[in-house]
Amino acid sequence: MRWTLQSKPEKEQVQKLQNELLVDEIIATLLVQRGITTYDQAKTFFRPTLDDLHNPYLMKDMDKAVSRIEKAIANGENILIFGDYDVDGTTAVSLVSSYLKSYYPNIATYIPDRYDEGYGISYKGIDYADDNGISLIIALDCGIKSIDHVAYANEKNIDFIICDHHRPGNELPNAIAVLDPKRDDCTYPYDELCGCGVGFKLIQALAENRNQSIFDLIPYLDLVATAIAADIVPITGENRVLAKFGLEVINSNPRPGIKALVQNVKKKVLTITDVVFIIAPRINAAGRIKHGNEAVALLTEFDLEQAEIFASEIEQHNADRKDLDKQITVEALAQIENNNEKENFTTVLYQENWHKGVIGIVASRLTETYYRPTIVFTKSGYKLAASARSVKDFDVYNALEACAEHLEQFGGHMYAAGMTLKEENYQKFKDAFEKEVQKTIHPDLLIPEISVDLEINFSDINPKLIRLLSQFEPFGPQNMTPVFMTKNVKDTGYAKPLGKDNEHLKLFVKQNGSEGFGAIGFGLGNKLESTKNQKPFDAVYCIDENEFNGNVTIQLRLKDLKN
Known part of the structure; x- marks a missing residue:
C-alpha cells in the first residue's frame, strides 16, 4: 500500500476558520481540505437544510x-x-x-x-x-x-x-x-x-x-x-x-x-x-x-x-447471488493464474457461462485483488456483455471510448461501466484496452493507495474531537471518513490475530506514554509480526466508537501499519 499524505492547507486559511468556528486546528484543517473555507460554507456543511436544495x-x-x-x-x-x-x-x-x-x-x-x-x-x-x-x-x-x-x-x-x-x-x-x-x-x-x-x-x-x-x-x-x-x-x-x-x-x-x-x-x-x-x-x-x-x-x-x-x-436471491459471486471469483482468479496475465496493466476475462447478474461484483473483487482496471465478460445472446471496474483516479470510461471501434455499445462512469461486443471482436478489444491503459495510466495508480488526511498524535484524540468528526457524516466520495496517521506507536502486548483464518488483527496501542486505545485491523492479520516485542510502528487509521455491553469506548480502525 502506498500512503499519500494530503498536503496541508495554508496556515492562515486554517487559522481564520479556526477563529470563526471556535474549533481546533485538526477540525479546521479537515474542513479546508474539503473546500470549506468560510463560516457560511461550514454552517451549510454541518447544518444542511432542505432549503439548500436548488430550484x-x-x-x-x-x-x-x-x-x-x-x-x-x-x-x-x-x-x-x-x-x-x-x-x-x-x-x-x-x-x-x-x-x-x-x-x-x-x-x-x-x-x-x-x-x-x-x-x-x-x-x-x-x-x-x-x-x-x-x-x-x-x-x-x-x-x-x-x-x-x-x-x-x-x-x-x-x-x-x-x-x-x-x-x-x-x-x-x-x-x-x-x-x-x-x-x-x-x-x-x-x-x-x-x-x-x-x-x-x-x-x-x-x-x-x-x-x-x-x-x-x-x-x-x-x-x-x-x-x-x-x-x-x-x-x-x-x-x-x-x-x-x-x-x-x-x-x-x-x-x-x-x-x-x-x-x-x-x-x-x-x-x-x-x-x-x-x-x-x-x-x-x-x-x-x-x-x-x-x-x-x-x-x-x-x-x-x-x-x-x-x-x-429478495433475501434468498441475495444468498444465491453470494454463492455465484464466490464461485465465479474463484474461476476468474484461476484464469488469471493460468493465462500468466498478472503482469498486465489490465484484467480482461471471458467465460461464456458466467452469470451475467454478478460479473460486476466479480470485477470489483478482482480489482481489489490485483488492483488493475478490470473487465469481466460473459455470453449474452449472440453477443458478449461485460462489466468494468476501475482503480482510484483512472477513468475507465475514457479508456473504453478510445476502444469504441471494437464495441457495440457502452456506457457508465469514471469507475464503473458496462458494454457489449461481438464475440469475434473480443480479442481485438482486449488488446486495444490493454494498450490504451498502458499508454494512459500512471504507474503509481496500479499500487493501492491510502489517502491520509492528517498526521496527529494520540494526545489529540478526545471525546470532543470525535463528536465533531461525527458531524462530518454522511461520509462518501469527496467527503470520506477522515484518515489519520500516527508515528512511533507501540502495542502494549495484547496483539493477537482474529478470525477463523487469523486474517484480522486486534491490538491495544499507545504513543509516548499517552492514553491507550483498542485497535482493530481487518485483513491485517499478516502484520502481527510487525507489532511484537513493542516494536514501534507507524499506523494509518480511522477513529470509531465501539459499543459493547452498553459501554462506549474509542477504537482505532487500522487501515495499514509499517515499521
Whole structure:
C-alpha cells in the first residue's frame, strides 16, 4: 500500500476558520481540505437544510417535462415509468411512480430484463407501451444515448421524457425533454446527482406546480439516500442534503419495503455504509438473480406484512447471488493464474457461462485483488456483455471510448461501466484496452493507495474531537471518513490475530506514554509480526466508537501499519 499524505492547507486559511468556528486546528484543517473555507460554507456543511436544495426548474428542459406530464394527466393518458434494473434505476422508478400514483391512477412501471433486454431503454419495452396504449414514457437512470430507441417510439406516437445522469454522447435523443445535469448546455448548479436524484428533481418540480412544499416529499427521501449510497456518487452539495435527510427517514420512518429489509439489523442507527452493504445489495439481488420488478414491488408496497414476504424472497436471491459471486471469483482468479496475465496493466476475462447478474461484483473483487482496471465478460445472446471496474483516479470510461471501434455499445462512469461486443471482436478489444491503459495510466495508480488526511498524535484524540468528526457524516466520495496517521506507536502486548483464518488483527496501542486505545485491523492479520516485542510502528487509521455491553469506548480502525 502506498500512503499519500494530503498536503496541508495554508496556515492562515486554517487559522481564520479556526477563529470563526471556535474549533481546533485538526477540525479546521479537515474542513479546508474539503473546500470549506468560510463560516457560511461550514454552517451549510454541518447544518444542511432542505432549503439548500436548488430550484428544479434550473435544470434544462424541466419546464417541458412538467408541461408534458401535466398534459398527459389532463388528457387521461397512460404513463409508463421505465428504469434500469440496478438500485439507482429501481429506486428511481419506485420514487416517480409512487409519487404520481398518489394523485393519478394511470401509471405503469417497466424494468427491462437484464438477460433478455440488457441495460437501458429496450425495443421490447417500447412495444409493451405500444400494446398497452401508453403515450408517454418517463425513462430514469438511462436513455441519454438511446437515439434509435426514442426515434422508434416517436414512430409509434409515444413521447419520451429522459431523466439520466450519465455522460451524453455527441447527439441527444429526440425526446420531449432530456433532463441530465451533465448536458453541456445545462447550467444546473450541481451535476453529480444520481438517476434517482434527477427523478427527485422532477417530482420536486411537479410538486411545486401542485402547490406542495419540499416537506411533502420527505417520505420519498429514503429511496434517494439508498440510490446515492449505492451509486457511489459524491456526497457533496445536494447529494449531501438528500443523503442526510434520507438517512433520517430510513432511521425513523422508512417505507415498509426498506423497513422489512433492515428489521433484523441490530444497529440502532444506520449509516450510509450500512445502506451500501445491507440495503443496496439486497435490492440489487432482485435484478441480478430474478427480475428488477421484484425490487420495485418491494419498494412500492405499503402493507408491511406483504413487504416482509417480498423481502424474504429478495433475501434468498441475495444468498444465491453470494454463492455465484464466490464461485465465479474463484474461476476468474484461476484464469488469471493460468493465462500468466498478472503482469498486465489490465484484467480482461471471458467465460461464456458466467452469470451475467454478478460479473460486476466479480470485477470489483478482482480489482481489489490485483488492483488493475478490470473487465469481466460473459455470453449474452449472440453477443458478449461485460462489466468494468476501475482503480482510484483512472477513468475507465475514457479508456473504453478510445476502444469504441471494437464495441457495440457502452456506457457508465469514471469507475464503473458496462458494454457489449461481438464475440469475434473480443480479442481485438482486449488488446486495444490493454494498450490504451498502458499508454494512459500512471504507474503509481496500479499500487493501492491510502489517502491520509492528517498526521496527529494520540494526545489529540478526545471525546470532543470525535463528536465533531461525527458531524462530518454522511461520509462518501469527496467527503470520506477522515484518515489519520500516527508515528512511533507501540502495542502494549495484547496483539493477537482474529478470525477463523487469523486474517484480522486486534491490538491495544499507545504513543509516548499517552492514553491507550483498542485497535482493530481487518485483513491485517499478516502484520502481527510487525507489532511484537513493542516494536514501534507507524499506523494509518480511522477513529470509531465501539459499543459493547452498553459501554462506549474509542477504537482505532487500522487501515495499514509499517515499521
